[in-house]
Amino acid sequence: MSNLPSHVAIIMDGNGRWAQKQGKNRTFGHEKGAETVRSITAYCSQHSEVKQLTLYAFSTENWKRPKLEIEFLMKLLERYFKKELSTYLEQNIRFHPIGDLSGFSSSLQKTIISVCEATAHCTGLIQSLALNYGGRDEIVRSVQKLQHSNSTISEASISEALDCVNDVDLLIRTGGDHRISNFLLWQSAYAELFFTDTLWPEFTIDELEKIIAKFKKVERRFGGVN
Numbered sequence: 001m002s003n004l005p006s007h008v009a010i011i012m013d014g015n016g017r018w019a020q021k022q023g024k025n026r027t028f029g030h031e032k033g034a035e036t037v038r039s040i041t042a043y044c045s046q047h048s049e050v051k052q053l054t055l056y057a058f059s060t061e062n063w064k065r066p067k068l069e070i071e072f073l074m075k076l077l078e079r080y081f082k083k084e085l086s087t088y089l090e091q092n093i094r095f096h097p098i099g100d101l102s103g104f105s106s107s108l109q110k111t112i113i114s115v116c117e118a119t120a121h122c123t124g125l126i127q128s129l130a131l132n133y134g135g136r137d138e139i140v141r142s143v144q145k146l147q148h149s150n151s152t153i154s155e156a157s158i159s160e161a162l163d164c165v166n167d168v169d170l171l172i173r174t175g176g177d178h179r180i181s182n183f184l185l186w187q188s189a190y191a192e193l194f195f196t197d198t199l200w201p202e203f204t205i206d207e208l209e210k211i212i213a214k215f216k217k218v219e220r221r222f223g224g225v226n
């Protein structure tokens, strides 16, 4: 039996370097990165083995970036959601944001929530975008929710109270670095990790297919023996 990549998560790194390589501003890389988000999402929605795709779009640490870059990213997200809603509906994709949305402007929060609500009935791929997301922050918020509701603290209850309840099967990072940068810390406990030097704007469906093919051959023991 081969592994199924039910939940694929991607750390989309390398937008800035890709743009700088062509002598352009870093924001040009984010613009191109958004196109890669579209093509990889479309591929996963047609590839029935992948049930959930979670993409790291903006971390709790990304607020340290230059103000102009942050402003650009906020506008890009707003544009992306407005334009993409029809695609989500056409492709039966359910959009589910993870992260602390309260950090965003009320207009961006409204846009994000409206896409979430408009696609709530979709039964195909779940596309999650991590927005103002940090794995540690998510765990703290989960435990706080349980404390407020006087629930027992257990692995199962913490998991259920997280923004993202599903374990990750395959975690990919583009851009050449070998770290997980506070992404899905809890959910990646048994994920298979794949790192590629390809910069996110140049990441292709073909490369994703090759990674999935390798993933399928890995023996996953989850701490046991086979």
Ligand code: FPP
Pocket: 012, 013, 014, 015, 016, 017, 018, 026, 030, 031, 033, 034, 037, 056, 057, 058, 059, 062, 076, 077, 080, 129, 175, 200
């Ligand atoms: C990392 O590249 C990328 C980000 C911090 C932002 C990710 C954003 C996108 C892929 C585009 C917008 C997304 C959507 C959903 C519209 P980097 O800037 O850290 O690149 P570098 O490591 O080369 O500097």
